[in-house]
Amino acid sequence: MHKRFPMGPLPEDLHRKLLNLTTNTKTAGAADAEKVDVKSSFNGETIGTVLSGTVEDVEYAFELARAAQQKWAQTPIEQRQEIFRAFHDRVLDNRELLMDIVQLETGKNRASALDEVMDVAINARYYANNVGKLIGEKKRPGALPIATRSVEQHIPKGVVGQITPWNYPLALGISDAIPALLAGNGVVAKPDSNTPFSCLIAVLFLYESGLPRDLMQVVTGSGTVVGSAIADRCDYLMFTGSTKTGRILGRQVGERLIGYSAELGGKNPLIIAKDADLDLVMREITSACFSNSGQLCVSIERIYVEEPVYTEVVNRMKVAVEAMKIGSGFNWDIDMGSLINQTQLDTVSRFVDEAREHGARVLAGGKARPDLGPYFYEPTVLVDVPAGTPVLSDEVFGPVVYIEKVASLEEAVEKANGTSYGLNASVFAAPETGRKIASQIEAGGVGINDGYAASWATVSVPLGGMKQSGMGRRHGPDGLLKYTEIRNVAEQRFISMRGPAVISRKVYADAMVTALKLGKKLRFLP
Incomplete structure (x- = not known):
């Protein structure tokens, strides 16, 4: 023990x-x-x-x-x-x-x-x-x-x-x-x-x-x-x-x-459709955005919500985030810990301060917590973020997410794909809707009714980034x-690849052409 x-x-x-x-x-x-x-x-x-x-x-x-x-x-x-x-x-x-x-x-x-x-x-x-x-x-x-x-x-x-x-x-x-x-x-x-x-x-x-x-x-x-x-x-x-x-x-x-x-890097989107189970959304969304204090390459930084459920999502998100317990220590009841160091704290603070200066509204969080430790920052949700604000496009790598209303799922997909990154994405919707959206997202991993944990933990399937989010794959x-390295070892037996010495090259060439055509028809050649 x-x-x-x-x-x-x-x-x-x-x-x-x-x-x-x-x-x-x-x-x-x-x-x-x-x-x-x-x-x-x-x-x-x-x-x-x-x-x-x-x-x-x-x-x-x-x-x-x-x-x-x-x-x-x-x-x-x-x-x-x-x-x-x-x-x-x-x-x-x-x-x-x-x-x-x-x-x-x-x-x-x-x-x-x-x-x-x-x-x-x-x-x-x-x-x-x-x-x-x-x-x-x-x-x-x-x-x-x-x-x-x-x-x-x-x-x-x-x-x-x-x-x-x-x-x-x-x-x-x-x-x-x-x-x-x-x-x-x-x-x-x-x-x-x-x-x-x-x-x-x-x-x-x-x-x-x-x-x-x-x-x-x-x-x-x-x-x-x-x-x-x-x-x-x-x-x-x-x-x-x-x-x-x-x-x-x-x-x-x-x-x-x-x-x-x-x-x-990643600037990972989450889409909430009007047919989503909002109780499920609220159970999963804080971990999708704020696990590891948002210092996670696959965590969510952008949320696009269909107009009919936008107000309810915003109101419930505020309640959920403000209820999170942040702090230090080994206890299991802490929902979010610290940032890694002063550099990261300064980066997160700068993104939120710039958003405020551009006119964004802080729905929840939005400030450092030196009373808890030197590098703590509250889980932060932004709304009404104006175009051109850096937080809309640049990776924060911290506990900051913004919510944006969209008129349709087509608009949501367009915005989700409108970035140079393509690491992870998430869709909360009825299963059929979720699968349809997921097939249109330009990301190496897409979770349906899950933030990132299911795709990350499915180690039997390769996982990685599209576009500027990486090359190659881990897992699977x-x-x-x-x-x-792959080595191809081919052993030739019985007959030379160039044909038997007793047959002229012309005869052998004609025979090979006939064999290739027959092989295609009968499908016994690879």
């Missing part, structure tokens, strides 16, 4: 154990390395320190990971599966410890921290159960029936680079690494400097579950130094973060012609196969 520690520094023995997992501590210059304080978002107090990494640290991390990966790639898939099944159980058994660390680093509420634990567990379960089917050798139809035997093989890329943000440091810090490792790769990861311990505790549990040491390296430090060095050395890059940074990294890895997957078969 986990004995909860207070909202202060990590216990010294745990802090030392986690710090020793970083590659930085293994290098010759570790004693002289710059130290970075990791502060709790709840109260701004230091909970631990990590080392600021260098290019040399990253170089050493890749040396270690590449050596380990050579052996790991030869490890039977069944053995890899058992490691990750054990990890799945260890994560769930230690959920209280994991949630405590996530909350200390990020300031999020308990329910949002649990989301991270569940995400890691379901990804470990899905990929451990399906890796054999996904990357096992598959027979494919050959060029010539019987004479050509063809198989498709999937081999690991090598060492995958991973750069993750602070908003979901446990889930994003390890869930994308799970399929990369199961596919036979090594991983070199850079967690955000605000939240390194959430990633490190998961790596500790991986090693305790049997993952070979050195296979997953963690280098703490800045994005400009450590992140860039990873992008220069990896065989595939997985990045989650802003669209601006995603473009920079895309150009960097593009120069080396390596694969790249990125989940980037794509979430693992992207970390592999």
Whole structure:
């Protein structure tokens, strides 16, 4: 049973154990390395320190990971599966410890921290159960029936680079690494400097579950130094973060012609149709907008409501948001926690202040709460936002949403798609109406009568962004196969592809044309 520690520094023995997992501590210059304080978002107090990494640290991390990966790639898939099944159980058994660390680093509420634990567990379960089917050798139809035997093989890329943000440091810090490792790769990861311990505790549990040491390296430090060095050395890059940074990294890895997957920004819409169940809407809408204090790439920032139900939605939304309990701590009754740091608080404040200056009306919230902690901001709902106000089009990445009335669902869809982003969207409507709308939305994930949780938790289906919200996919078969190279092994038997030596080329060519036409008619050729 986990004995909860207070909202202060990590216990010294745990802090030392986690710090020793970083590659930085293994290098010759570790004693002289710059130290970075990791502060709790709840109260701004230091909970631990990590080392600021260098290019040399990253170089050493890749040396270690590449050596380990050579052996790991030869490890039977069944053995890899058992490691990750054990990890799945260890994560769930230690959920209280994991949630405590996530909350200390990020300031999020308990329910949002649990989301991270569940995400890691379901990804470990899905990929451990399906890796054999996904990357096992598959027979494919050959060029010539019987004479050509063809198989498709999937081999690991090598060492995958991973750069993750602070908003979901446990889930994003390890869930994308799970399929990369199961596919036979090594991983070199850079967690955000605000939240390194959430990633490190998961790596500790991986090693305790049997993952070979050195296979997953963690280098703490800045994005400009450590992140860039990873992008220069990896065989595939997985990045989650802003669209601006995603473009920079895309150009960097593009120069080396390596694969790249990125989940980037979003300005996610929610449509409420006149035939929606408004009781259901009110039960789900606050979590859709304000989970993790709105610091979630798939959270809702825009709400479009059909005119007949607009007034009722606005009135009920005001009541629902004002009833939310915000605060710090490990209690389950807190609906929303803190923002991550001062920078994020300043950003959210600026968006709301600009909206006010443009003439928008604050329906609920709209101010910082220093009485609760240094970075708290109320869940905020805006209405009557004039055209040209930045909050209409720019990602806030905080607890701010606006509501807009529309005359029809056609207008709602047009407005929902009228952005350069396309990550997530939500539709609340009668089922048939919801499905019709969902098929018109330009987003990688669309929830019907749900904000984002159902599509995110359905890990069997690939998920990612359209337009400027990213490239590549996590989850589903794509979430693992992207970390592999495909090898086509074709064995020719009995007869040469160029035909028997005793037959002239002209005769063979005519025979092949006849065979192709017959194959099309009888459909026995691929």
